[in-house]
Amino acid sequence: MEPIIADTFARMTRRQMFGQSATGLGLAALATLLGEETQAADKKPGQPGLPGLPHHAAKADRMIYLWQGGGPSHLDLYDPKPTLEKFKLQDLPESVRGTTRLSTMTSGYKKWPVVPAIKPYKKWGKSGLEISTLLPNIGSIADDICVVRSMNTEAVNHAPGVTFFLTGSQVPGRPSMGAWVTYGLGSAAAELPAFVVMTSSDKTRSCGQLFYDYYWGSGFLPSKYQGTRFRAVGDPVPYLNNPAGVSPEGRRKLLDGLQELNQQHLAEYGDPEIDTRISQYEMAFQMQSSVPGLLDFSNEPKHILEMYGPQVHEPGTYARHCLIARRLLERGTRFVQLMHSGWDQHGNLYTQLEGQCQDTDQPSAALVKDLKRLGLLDKTLVVWGGEFGRTPFGQGPAEKPNGRDHFGRAFSLWMAGGGVKGGHVHGETDEWAWNIVKDPVHVHDHQATILHLLGIDHTRLTYRYQGRQFRLTDIHGNVVRGVMS
The missing domain is CATH 3.40.720 (Alkaline Phosphatase, subunit A)
Known part of the structure; x- marks a missing residue:
């Protein structure tokens, strides 16, 4: 199966899947399996690639x-x-x-x-x-x-x-x-x-x-x-530093709350740009310490x-x-x-x-x-x-x-x-x-x-x-x- 198709299924909600497909429960089972595979890949450090690559x-x-x-x-x-x-x-x-x-x-x-x-x-x-x-x-x-x-x-x-x-x-x-x-x-x-x-x-x-x-x-x-x-x-990188009066601990707490809201939004709509928003916020936080050392x-x-x-x-x-x-x-x-x-x-x-x-x-x-x-x-x-x-x-x-x-x-x-x-x-x-x-x-x-x-x-x-x-x-x-x- 093409990686992009697998990625699409993994991002579908239950309502979207039944509403957009004609294959019903068979597709639901496939999406579940693909979702488990995607979750396993997401646990790898860094940014994971597509299944089957290289x-x-x-x-x-x-x-x-x-x-x-x-x-x-x-x-x-x-x-x-x-x-x-x-x-x-x-x-x-x-x-x-x-x-x-x-x-x-x-x-x-x-x-x-x-x-x-x-x-x-x-x-x-x-x-x-x-x-x-x-x-x-x-x-x-x-x-x-x-x-x-x-x-x-x-x-x-x-x-x-x-x-x-x-x-x-x-x-x-x-x-x-x-x-x-x-x-x-x-x-x-x-x-x-x-x-x-x-x-x-x-x-x-x-x-x-x-x-x-x-x-x-x-x-x-x-x-x-x-x-x-x-x-x-x-x-x-613009806006990498915290504003005056905002501590790293405060920024971490803010991002955790924001990520929770974005995850709920992602689960509901399956929009890959929401996933991008989540990963980019987290990357920006990590870069606050990594870029100065670089x-x-x-x-x-x-x-x-x-x-x-x-x-x-x-x-x-x-x-x-x-x-x-x-x-x-x-x-x-x-x-x-x-x-x-x-x-x-x-x-x-x-x-x-x-x-x-x-x-x-x-x-x-x-x-x-x-x-x-x-x-x-x-x-x-x-x-x-x-x-x-x-x-x-x-x-x-x-x-x-x-x-x-x-x-x-x-x-x-x-x-x-x-x-x-x-x-x-x-x-x-x-x-x-x-x-x-x-x-x-x-x-x-x-x-x-x-x-x-x-x-x-x-x-x-x-x-x-x-x-x-x-x-x-x-x-x-x-x-x-x-x-x-």
Whole structure:
């Protein structure tokens, strides 16, 4: 039986069940059995997942998505193409361009000047993985990461591209990946949310993208599965502290009374949002003690803080969020989503890209090293990437282009940790980095692979909404076995 059907029966009252069903006492007996199963699951610490999950042995039991908003240039970072240097400032051949869909910023161009990588590449580690010298710290973990050079998407603009990656649809309204994962698997964290989100931007905010709530929303899933956003300044979670004159004991007594009323209401109406209200009130109370400890770095060794870089001490920075993420993961949080904007270099490629790498390179590598040091990397899936890549031709004056446009036909991201083949390149593009010539990976394939590594069959984690069974990958997606160890 589908988990959502079981959950629906478990929440039905006796009156609702007889009123809405035609199977009478047989269904009543089934609902009783399912109710007993649900009650048993509810006794587990943290937030329980669905019965029957994981579907198979998981390679990873937690995940962090290092989201690089704006479209990192794969040509300048992860996919070396000597041909671009040879044809510098010459027009990209029409035979290569074809009828590829581009953004309106360059779709009507008359000149297509080729722009090679702005910095040289280097072979890193025992694997000899080629990564730009703009990313020396990520280069230092080359043997732990798998670079996927054959990603592709239909999206050509930011919001649809991000929405597609994180919810499976270019149109807002679907549950986010983190919501699907926590809905299916739950969380071992009793005092922290199962799904946490933190956002940051480049220092100059010269090309920052907006981060919309639906990037971590629950869509049509119960809202208790949406991500909890930690704010960059002030209290990380609003209204977490007690008002003046209210003691912890008084707040506990108030919540107990409120929970009793909500439980009565839930028993009468079976509304899953009442269940959400109960769990969120309790989580807020637990976080009053857990969050201050989470953000207290006084017990972190000096060399660990230095590993993340000087910005680790600055609230709201990507570096600080990387360290907080590691602390969340080791405390049982299931899914962490760090979203950092600043990769949208249309007219400042030669200045902004290097600065963006300086902000994110060291903390990203430090997180992987730190997880490995603690013995957590083997069971933690780490993904670094954005909504698309950038064009091999330049934007701006044809004789001196200074930017790159959005490009979803072929681009790169990397993965590390639980079940991922380290020191490996998956997929290949042509000499212009325009067409994929080997092992293409679509967005839905990427999503199916993430779920598989977490022990989830992407075709079986579904939720019935408006008469249809929905899933993260819609009706698409194939697991990419080539990235797995």
